[in-house]
């Protein structure tokens with residue numbers, strides 16, 4: 001290790017759990033973060049500071065002013081410029097640690113791209129906002145034997161669990177089915193930034209232990225905390241469910257799902273029009289939309305306001321239509337303004 005590294009990471013090297021050997025492992029590691037919201041932006045900055053050599057950030061969305069209350073790394077100028085979160089995060093991390101490699105991927109994790117984006121990696125951090133994506137991560141992680149760290153937060157509450165394939169319970173062992181009915185989200189129930197940061201911080205602690213190979217310190221537990229009612233609870237997840245279809249039958253149902261619907265709900269009064277596999281010429285699209293309404297754009301996306309809706313179209317053809325959860329309406333707006 002160079003003197004520069006020894007100095008930069010000296011306080012982490014002094015910590016007995018990591019040491020010079022552990023630091024070298026961090027420098028040689030590759031971590032993938034799925035989602036760069038309240039959790040993922042914290043993961044990104046913490047892993048960059050710790051000197052994880054390669055960080056991949058996968059996110060489908062762009063920075064909005066309502067993100068700035070809780071999402072680390074982002075600034076007002078990012079929201080004004082409509083920057084994709086993955087790109088804004090990469091730009092900021094380049095100033096925080098210029099000696100590591102950070103890759104920004106603007107994409108929605110899907111069965112088609114999941115293995116390509118998540119592999120190879122030494123750990124996967126869950127910063128996403130929906131169960132569908134988490135089960136997909138779980139499938140890829142168990143199939144390819146990659147540890148991952150589940151995390152979620154809403155309101156003042158959050159939960160996290162490390163998953164060591166072949167050793168501890170996986171997501172499907174604990175939650176065989178996605179929760180039924182409408183779940184609270186940050187957009188419906190709000191979020192206290194201390195709750196998401198606390199969960200993200202615990203996820204980072206597990207990721208660091210995994211990356212330095214200190215698996216005996218990774219406690220197989222589901223931890224829940226509430227920063228408002230001051231409760232912390234843990235449940236052991238050391239035992240896998242012996243009828244788990246993922247762990248034991250290797251039935252990777254989420255990864256095997258092809259023929260994704262052309263549009264899916266995207267959490268909060270928004271619909272995502274899924275990847276069409278035909279790259280768009282954004283400057284041409286911008287020119288065609290300008291006579292029809294307010295248009296903003298950058299190298300990555302065009303945002304078109306057709307009140308009361310707002311459509312952001314990325315250069316891979318994917319779009320997010322805000323202001324509705326009517327999938328048919330979103331598809332017809334897309335067909336009308338972008339084409340099919």
Ligand SMILES: [Zn+2]
Nearest residue numbers: 170173244247
């Ligand atoms: Zn399992």
